[in-house]
Amino acid sequence: MAGRWIEQWDPEDETFWREKGERIARRNLLFSVLSEHIGFSIWTLWSVMVLFMGPEYGVDPAGKFFLIATATLVGAVIRVPYTFAVARFGGRNWTIFSALMLLLPTGAAFLVMEPGTSYGTFLAVAALTGVGGGNFASSMTNINSFFPLRKKGWALGLNAGGGNIGVPVVQLVGLLVIGLAGAAHPRIVLGVYIPLIVVSALCAAxxxxxxxxxxxxxxxxxxxxxxxxxxxxxFLYIGTFGSFIGYSFAFGLVLQTQFGRTPLQAASLTFVGPLLGSLIRPVGGSLADRFGGARITLWTFAAMAAATGVVVFASVSESLPVFLVGFIALFVLSGLGNGSTYKMIPGIFQAKALAKGMTGEAAEAYGRRLSGASMGLIGAVGALGGLAINLAFRQSFLTAGTGTGAFVAFLACYAVCFTVTWAVYLRRPARTAAPAATTETKPQLSYAEV
Known part of the structure; x- marks a missing residue:
């Protein structure tokens, strides 16, 4: 079967969009969210599996952090080929394939998840879950093509936010299993997802x-x-999405390792931050549509630095309530920043087109070309921030027994992200009387609106 192909697509044409395009775009968005949602659940599966791994598994906290770091790494790297697969095979066709690919890591985990399995085997299966991280890149690239520039912040924010919710959902499933059946039954979690994967592939088809x-x-x-x-x-996406996915993987393990929570206690708290961060991501996109992505991103990084300061204080003073407030605030803020940074990407390349003297369809086509090409790379590099976060936690717990050192490093990173956002996209260059200088600074001025 060759698949369902639309031969002509012009979302910037308001008549086409009103009469036909919007309905088709929204339908594709809905089922793209479903597939990406389950992809995120599988990618972050090991943030839940490690909660089931008691002393009988023989894996220490550093080893558990390395398991989730491995899943993060593979999910980041695989985003690059997944981005280009949409244009090569078609968004619908690739969504079907990428959904079915999730059966591989889920089935493998079902087979090996028991005491006595070697650490190398766990590491290999954790690496397989990285295919779920690739779903985000292909989904975002696909949906970016369906919507006009004026709607991209909302659409990409909703697509990504609906996908991100897969993180707290799999953690809630883990909580229910631990609460009802105990920590000795991780296979129940996996058994829930296998039929859901099949359903998402069927809906895409x-x-x-x-x-x-x-x-x-x-x-x-x-x-x-x-x-x-x-x-x-x-780099900015490392600060926003890298934080979200890195914290999503690590939250429950930090609660167990630093604050001595049981698996059930950790699972009962782990899902809250990712849930709020996912739900607010479309809000970040909508705010960026209204006020400009660069402005929302700037103040998000300032607030993330402040929240990290709260977390450092709580870590030093060993105050779990204060730690939870600061850490959950980080999730919410990273969700806002995820939406605003992704809105910036098409806006930046549209501004570059206008700066080159392009207008109308030529400018729009240039913006679509460059933003689509860059999104996969930006998503891949940004996801590596999650790897850095988990490796930082691993090193901090190995050397000091707490996560304080890692949080101090994160605070410094957010300060740098704030400075870069301001310097590149919001700082207005000094005006001069020279016409040539004015011409050269015009592109810089326009970036404040992205």
Missing amino acids: LFMDNLAPVKNDTGAAKEAVRDPHTWIMS
């Missing part, structure tokens, strides 16, 4: 579409790699 105009553009990919804004936004 029945209700999604491929866009024929979306093609891989190697020229755009090379141009995106050479463009400094791709790497600047990658």
Whole structure:
């Protein structure tokens, strides 16, 4: 079966959008969210599995942090090929395939999740769950093509937020299993997800579409790699999404290791932060649509630095209530920042098109080309922030027995992200009387609106 292909697609045409495009785009968005949601659940599966791994498994806290870091790493790296797969195979077709791929890590975990399994085997299975991280990149690239620029902040925020909710949902499933059946039955969690994976693939086959105009553009990919804004936004996305996914993986393990919570106690708290961070991501996109992504991102980083300061204080004073307030605030703020940073990407390349003298459809096409090409790379590099967070926690607990050192490093990172956002996208260059200088600074001024 060749699949359902739409040959013409022009969301910037308001008549087309009103009469036909919006309905199709929203339908594809709905089922893209479903598939990405389950992908996130599988990617973060080991944040739940480690809660089931008591002393009988023979894995220390540092080993558990390395398991979840491995899943984070693979999920980050695989985002790059997943980005280009949408144009190569079609958004619908790739969604079906990427959903079915989730059966591999879920089934493997079902087979090996018991005491006596070697650490190397656990490590290999944790690596397999990285395919769930790739779903985000292909889903975002696909949905970016369906919506007009004026709607991208909302659509991408909703797509990503609905996917991100897969993190707290799998943690809630883990909580229910631990609470009802005990910590000796991790396979129940896996048994819940296997049929859900099949359902998401079936829904993609029945209700999604491929866009024929979306093609891989190697020229755009090379141009995106050479463009400094791709790497600047990658760095900022490390601060927002890297924080969200890194904390999502590590939260329950930190509660167990630093605050002595039981698996049930940890699981009862772990899902709250990721849930709130996921729900607020579309709000970040909508605020960015209204006030500009750079402004929302700037103040998000300032607030994240302040929340990290609260967490450092709580870690030093060993105050669990204060720690929870600060840590959950970090989740909420990272969710806001996730939405605003992704809104910035198409806006930046649209601004570059206008600065080059392009107008109308030419400017819109340039913005779509470069933003689509850069999103996968930005998503991949940003996800590596989750790896850095888990490795930082691992090292901090190995050397000091607490996560305080890691949190101090995170605070410094947010301060740098704040400075970069202001310097590149919001600082207005000094005006001069020279016409040439004014012309050169015009592109910089326009970035404040992205």
